[in-house]
Amino acid sequence: MRTQSILSLLAVATAVVAEDAPVIESNPIGAQYEALLKGKKDWSSLTGSVKIASAANGTGVSVEIALAGLPTEGGPFMYHIHEKAVPEDGNCTAAGAHLDPYKRGEVPLCDASKKQTCQTGDLSGKHGNITSTSFAATYNDAYLATLLSDPSYFGDKSIVVHLSNKTRIACANFKQLSPGNASTTASAGSSYGTALPTGGSHGGHNSTASATATSTTGAPIAPTASPTASPAQPPPGSGAAKVAVSGAALFAFVAALMI
Numbered sequence: 714m715r716t717q718s719i720l721s722l723l724a725v726a727t728a729v730v731a732e733d734a735p736v737i738e739s740n741p742i743g744a745q746y747e748a749l750l751k752g753k754k755d756w757s758s759l760t761g762s763v764k765i766a767s768a769a770n771g772t773g774v775s776v777e778i779a780l781a782g783l784p785t786e787g788g789p790f791m792y793h794i795h796e797k798a799v800p801e802d803g804n805c806t807a808a809g810a811h812l813d814p815y816k817r818g819e820v821p822l823c824d825a826s827k828k829q830t831c832q833t834g835d836l837s838g839k840h841g842n843i844t845s846t847s848f849a850a851t852y853n854d855a856y857l858a859t860l861l862s863d864p865s866y867f868g869d870k871s872i873v874v875h876l877s878n879k880t881r882i883a884c885a886n887f888k889q890l891s892p893g894n895a896s897t898t899a900s901a902g903s904s905y906g907t908a909l910p911t912g913g914s915h916g917g918h919n920s921t922a923s924a925t926a927t928s929t930t931g932a933p934i935a936p937t938a939s940p941t942a943s944p945a946q947p948p949p950g951s952g953a954a955k956v957a958v959s960g961a962a963l964f965a966f967v968a969a970l971m972i
C-alpha cells in the first residue's frame with residue numbers, strides 16, 4: 714500500500730522531469746528556412762542543404778535534407794538543430810547544445826517511436842542517422858515551430874552534422890526565405906487547401922506522422938572503431954549531469970516521503 718503510493722508518486726515525479734514536446738499546430742503557412750552546409754577542415758568535400766518549411770496544414774514542419782561528400786569513415790553521422798547560431802568565424806562548437814526547450818537532456822538516447830520525448834532539435838534521433846556518403850530525405854516533424862514566439866522555433870538557430878564520436882564536421886545557420894502568413898494557419902480557421910502559397914507543399918508528401926525518408930545511393934561507410942571511446946566534444950550542458958541532478962532530487966523527495 715505504502716510502496717504503491719510511493720511508486721505512483723515516483724511515476725508522477727518522473728513525468729514532470731521529462732516534459733514532452735508539444736505538437737505545434739499553428740505554424741504560419743508558407744514559412745520557409747534554409748541552411749546551406751559546407752564541411753570544415755578535413756571534411757571540406759561535404760556539401761548540402763537542410764530546408765524546413767511549415768507543413769502544408771500548419772501542423773509541424775516538412776524537412777528536406779540533402780547531403781553529399783560525407784566521409785567514408787566515422788559514421789553513422791548524426792545531425793541536429795542546435796540552440797545557438799554559428800558565429801561569423803564558423804566555429805561549430807559555439808552552436809552550443811541541441812535545441813531542447815523542454816529540457817529532456819542527452820540521455821537516454823531518443824526513442825524514435827516516441828518522438829515527443831526526444832530533444833526537439835534531435836533530427837537524426839527522431840528520423841534516422843545517416844549511414845552513407847550521400848543522403849537525401851524528406852519527412853514531417855510535428856514538434857518544430859516556424860513562429861518566432863514559440864520555444865520550439867528554429868529559424869534563428871543552426872544545424873550541425875556530427876561524426877559518430879560527436880566531432881562537429883559541418884554547421885550552418887538557418888536563413889529565412891519566407892516568414893509565411895501567420896493568419897493562414899489551420900488553427901486560424903483558414904482552409905489550408907486554398908491558402909497554400911508558392912512552393913509550400915514540398916511535393917505532396919505522405920501525411921503519416923512517421924518519416925518517409927529515402928536514402929540515396931552512396932558508398933557504405935565504415936563504422937567507427939570504438940563507439941565507446943570517450944567523445945572528443947562532450948555536449949555542452951551535458952544531459953548526464955541534468956539527469957543526475959534530477960535523480961538526486963527525486964531520491965531526496967522519495968526519502969522525505971518515507972520518513
Ligand SMILES: *[C@@H]1O[C@H](CO)[C@@H](O)[C@H](O)[C@H]1NC(C)=O
Pocket residue numbers: 804805806807
Ligand atoms: C569556438 O567556440 C567555443 C565555444 O564558444 C570556444 O570555447 C572556442 O574557443 C572557440 N574556438 C575558436 C577557435 O574560436
Ligand SMILES: *[C@@H]1O[C@H](CO)[C@@H](O)[C@H](O)[C@H]1NC(C)=O
Pocket residue numbers: 788789790791822842876877878940
Ligand atoms: C545513431 O548514431 C549514434 C552515434 O553512433 C548512435 O549512438 C545511435 O545509437 C544511432 N542511432 C540509431 C537509431 O542507430
Ligand SMILES: *[C@@H]1O[C@H](CO)[C@@H](O)[C@H](O)[C@H]1NC(C)=O
Pocket residue numbers: 894895896897903908
Ligand atoms: C495572409 O493571408 C490572409 C488570408 O488569406 C490574406 O488576407 C493576407 O493578405 C495574407 N497576408 C500576406 C502578407 O500575404
Ligand SMILES: *[C@@H]1O[C@H](CO)[C@@H](O)[C@H](O)[C@H]1NC(C)=O
Pocket residue numbers: 919920921
Ligand atoms: C503513406 O505511407 C504509409 C506508410 O508508408 C502508407 O501506409 C500510406 O498508405 C501512405 N498514404 C498515402 C496517402 O500515400
Ligand SMILES: *[C@@H]1O[C@H](CO)[C@@H](O)[C@H](O)[C@H]1NC(C)=O
Pocket residue numbers: 768770771772853899919920921922
Ligand atoms: C496535418 O498533417 C500531418 C502530417 O502531414 C498530420 O499528421 C496531421 O494530422 C494533420 N493535422 C491536421 C489538423 O489536419
Ligand SMILES: *[C@@H]1O[C@H](CO)[C@@H](O)[C@H](O)[C@H]1NC(C)=O
Pocket residue numbers: 786787876878880937942943944945946
Ligand atoms: C573522431 O573520429 C574521427 C574519424 O574516425 C577521428 O579522426 C577523430 O580523431 C575522432 N576524435 C576523437 C576525439 O575520438
Ligand SMILES: [Cu+2]
Pocket residue numbers: 792793794795811873874875
Ligand atoms: Cu548536434
